[in-house]
Amino acid sequence: MSxxxxxxxxxxxxxxxxxxxxxAHASSLQQVPQLxxxxxxxxxxxxxxxxxxxxxxxxxxxxxxxxxxxxNNLAVKKSRQRSKQKAQDTQQRVNELKEENERxxxxxxxLSKELSVLKDLFLEHAHNxxxxxxxxxxxxxxxxxxxxxxx
Amino acid sequence: MSxxxxxxxxxxxxxxxxxxxxxAHASSLQQVPQLxxxxxxxxxxxxxxxxxxxxxxxxxxxxxxxxxxxxNNLAVKKSRQRSKQKAQDTQQRVNELKEENERxxxxxxxLSKELSVLKDLFLEHAHNxxxxxxxxxxxxxxxxxxxxxxx
DNA sequence: AGGTATTGCGCAATCA
DNA sequence: ATGATTGCGCAATACC
Numbered sequence: 001m002s003x004x005x006x007x008x009x010x011x012x013x014x015x016x017x018x019x020x021x022x023x024a025h026a027s028s029l030q031q032v033p034q035l036x037x038x039x040x041x042x043x044x045x046x047x048x049x050x051x052x053x054x055x056x057x058x059x060x061x062x063x064x065x066x067x068x069x070x071x072n073n074l075a076v077k078k079s080r081q082r083s084k085q086k087a088q089d090t091q092q093r094v095n096e097l098k099e100e101n102e103r104x105x106x107x108x109x110x111l112s113k114e115l116s117v118l119k120d121l122f123l124e125h126a127h128n129x130x131x132x133x134x135x136x137x138x139x140x141x142x143x144x145x146x147x148x149x150x151x
Numbered sequence: 152m153s154x155x156x157x158x159x160x161x162x163x164x165x166x167x168x169x170x171x172x173x174x175a176h177a178s179s180l181q182q183v184p185q186l187x188x189x190x191x192x193x194x195x196x197x198x199x200x201x202x203x204x205x206x207x208x209x210x211x212x213x214x215x216x217x218x219x220x221x222x223n224n225l226a227v228k229k230s231r232q233r234s235k236q237k238a239q240d241t242q243q244r245v246n247e248l249k250e251e252n253e254r255x256x257x258x259x260x261x262l263s264k265e266l267s268v269l270k271d272l273f274l275e276h277a278h279n280x281x282x283x284x285x286x287x288x289x290x291x292x293x294x295x296x297x298x299x300x301x302x
Numbered sequence: 303a304g305g306t307a308t309t310g311c312g313c314a315a316t317c318a
Numbered sequence: 319a320t321g322a323t324t325g326c327g328c329a330a331t332a333c334c
Contacts, residue, residue: 069328069329071305072327073327074306075306075308076307076308076326076328077325077326077327078307079306079307079308080308080325080326083308090238090241090245094241094244097245097249100252101251101252104252104255104256104259107259108255108258111259111262111263112262115262115265115269118269118270118273119269121273122269122272122273122276125276125277126276219320220312220313220314222320222321223312223313223314223320223322224312224313225321226320226321226322226323227311227312227313227324228310229321229322230321230324231310231311231323233322234323
């Protein structure tokens with residue numbers, strides 16, 4: 001995909017390096033504007049003065065016109081290239097962020113686990129301590145053994 | 152934020168010929184493609200047989216050709232629109248991911264803090280416990296209430 | 303004023 | 319043969 005569309009015109013290299021062609025817009029196929037007013041031979045039509053045509057014609061042949069076009073074409077290419085690049089970068093960014101996200105998520109998991117372990121440990125010891133220090137309640141089991149720590 | 156460039160359906164021909172395109176393509180402005188060699192004096196070039204041109208010409212006039220073009224134009228529009236949409240979505244994705252990242256990062260911070268607090272607490276109690284547990288025999292009075300931890 | 307940068311559009315070559 | 323993509327040129331116009 002993306003091949004020499006027309007074997008003509010610009011020596012746009014396949015690699016994207018465009019060579020500014022000479023002033024001579026010698027191309028292969030060139031369509032002459034030839035704007036035909038398409039005279040409205042409609043009912044009640046009126047003749048139109050063919051005045052501006054020639055000028056248009058001249059414009060296109062103009063050297064300056066060609067130059068402007070050339071510049072613009074270049075600008076367009078550049079712009080599009082940039083746009084594409086940007087899109088690509090954005091996509092890349094997404095990937096990076098996704099990765100980082102996973103990393104963070106993993107870390108969270110780890111921390112959570114660590115935390116829970118520590119909490120359990122702490123509770124256990126607390127109970128032990130309580131049992132040790134407090135007079136043994138000869139009654140049942142331990143006072144409270146619930147460690148409902150959510151997360 | 153661009154706007155409709157033209158209010159009239161003005162189509163620019165491949166070669167720069169502007170043509171008003173009426174819905175019914177059977178009316179005003181007949182623009183004959185008129186392929187011109189445009190290269191009257193090519194360096195060692197050779198005149199091309201005008202044989203295939205006619206064919207090309209005919210092709211363009213062909214109803215079928217027009218139809219094909221029309222369909223393709225439609226497809227192109229669709230494709231580009233989709234492409235644009237996709238880019239937009241990707242950008243959006245970036246934003247979302249960035250947000251989520253911040254969220255996660257905050258959570259990590261929180262968990263870390265919690266963890267450190269708990270650790271300290273645990274250490275303290277562990278010490279207490281150790282002091283307690285060590286000599287059950289001895290008549291140790293109070294378990295010591297020192298805060299022997301650095302920082 | 304004079305330029306570049308963007309954008310919509312159509313064409314043609316490819317791809318699928 | 320058909321729709322989808324893609325590179326490209328043109329023209330309008332946005333942006334300096």
